[in-house]
Amino acid sequence: MVQFQEDFLHLVWKYQYFDKKGLETTSGIPLSIPKIGWHNQHEGPDFKEAEIILGGIKNYGHVEIHLKASDWKAHQHQNDPAYNSVVLHVVWEQDEEVYRADGTIIPTLSLFGKVPLDVIRNYEKLLFSPNRLLCSEALVKVPDILKFSMLEKALVERLQEKSRMVLTLLEENKQDWEETAYQWLFYAFGFKTNANPMLKLAKSLPYKLIKKNAGTQSLVEAMVFGQAGMIPATLGLDQEYEKKLEADYDFLQRKYNLKNELFGSEWKFMKVRPGNFPSLRLAQLAALLNKTPNLFSNVLYGLDNKLAFREVFEIKVSEYWQQHYHFGKPMKHKSRGGLSSGILDLLAINYVVPLWYAYGQYSDLGHWQEKCFNFLQEVSEEKNRLTEIYLAAGWSPLNAFDSQGMLGLYHGYCSKRRCLYCKIGQNLLRPNLK
Structure with a gap:
């Protein structure tokens, strides 16, 4: 039985x-x-x-x-x-x-x-499948409209989960959206591996201090790297840059009574590609914040499409970071040190869209959800080990709307074997029509 x-x-x-x-x-x-x-x-x-x-x-x-x-x-x-x-x-x-x-x-x-016996057999075939994606062998039989409907449901649940994180920050910041958008940017720039120290850094460095010094990139860099605990104790090859960074931070720390709560050891460099080193990400953040001091208003009202997003997030890091991944670690070839197309897409997905969605929920304005959906359809699909599972089953993501929906579907349903709560699983369990 x-x-x-x-x-x-x-x-x-x-x-x-x-x-x-x-x-x-x-x-x-x-x-x-x-x-x-x-x-x-x-x-x-x-x-x-x-x-x-x-x-x-x-x-x-x-x-x-x-x-x-x-x-x-x-x-x-x-x-x-x-x-x-x-x-x-x-x-x-x-x-x-x-x-x-x-x-x-x-x-x-x-x-x-x-x-009916076929319903029970369908249940057995689905729930006791040895495949990582239980419905992989039968997925091609499911109507596209039903798959899209489930994808949308999973995407909404994923955005709700992310927006809860934003709204928690908003509550901590006493309903200050500017400070929240600033802290959420740091968290997004951590790309999971360094998300927590990035957020800790943002909380130790009030946004108002960045805005006061915006326009002088060296000062913004000094505050960011100093609060991150990354300014090297011993000088490397480029002593002029490092000396100035240390001197600027020493001045700013005393001026604003900054408390440094981060240590260099909290940052993860192991198993991270040089292009994603947290030191380089911090240099990029400093360049972006220096260029865009009115961050929240720009993200909220200045990004109607993917092109506008790229214009706001188009940056050029300082000379030192065009030649280094980390202090004392030079690149083989000089680079502008800007954000790659892939990183820009990830920031659109993980920074802008959750912020919009959270703002829509907070303000009770439903059109923000539709704006999120439209924007995600302009962004290229993600390619990772989870989207590859669906690709192998014959379901190809066409854009970030699809790939984010698939990630939500996998984490919320497939990996937990919650097929009976999924429209796709429910469809595969129905009686076979003769």
Whole structure:
């Protein structure tokens, strides 16, 4: 016998994947189901506000679902007033009668023997697949419109999760959007590996101090590198730059009473490509902040499309960082040290879009969600080990909307084997139509 979970029965009830001919309760009362109720994802009965006709009498209330009828007592529902309005108990196995708190019996429907064999087989094939992507072999059979719908759902959930991080920062900053956008920029520039020290750095260096010194890139660099704990204790080959950086930071630290809470050891360089060294990223951040002191207003109102975004984020680092990845580590060839096309796309995805989405939620302005979707469709798709999984199954991302949706889908559903909560999985479990 197949071992399935209770959520399988939820799906069977929700889509009525069972034989309803001559339906009756376990006590022989004729039964029909005009209204299944709405699926409750919170505490209380599983389906609320259902309409059930028992022996010709209409009953309005809730539906509770269990694998075994005895689970009613195991879950202590008999002691919970929220379950007194249950009009039908749906189970796989009827192993005992269950009663409400007032002693009245609860009508029970057993689905054993009523669920089509092909639905159970589809469940077995999907949930017990050895593939990393459980539906990979059958994904090509799923209609594109349904895949797109699930992709959009997963993308919204991913953006909601990211926006919660932004809104948490906003609360910490006492509703200061400028400071929040500034700190979120540092976090995004960390690209996961150095995201946390980047955020810690931003919190130790108020945005107002950057704005006061914007226009003099050497001063912005001095504050950024000094607060990062990266100014070298021993001088390298370019002593002039390093001496000036140290002197400028010493002056600014005393002037603004800056507290340095970061150590050089907190930054991760191991297994990081030189082009993504945090030192180079900090130089790029300094160049961007020096060029764009009104960061939040620029991101909020100055970026209508991908081209405008690239213009705002087009930077040129100082002479030293055109020739170095890190202090004392010169490049083989001189570079402008600007942001590559791939990095710009990642910043559009991970910095701009979550900020817009969070602002839309905070302001209760729905058009910001649509703006996020439109912008993501202009940005190139990501190529990583997770998008490759979908690509191998015949599902190709066309842009960042697709690739971000796929990342949300994988982390929220596929990796957790939550196929029964995914529209794609639900589609693959339906009865085979003849």
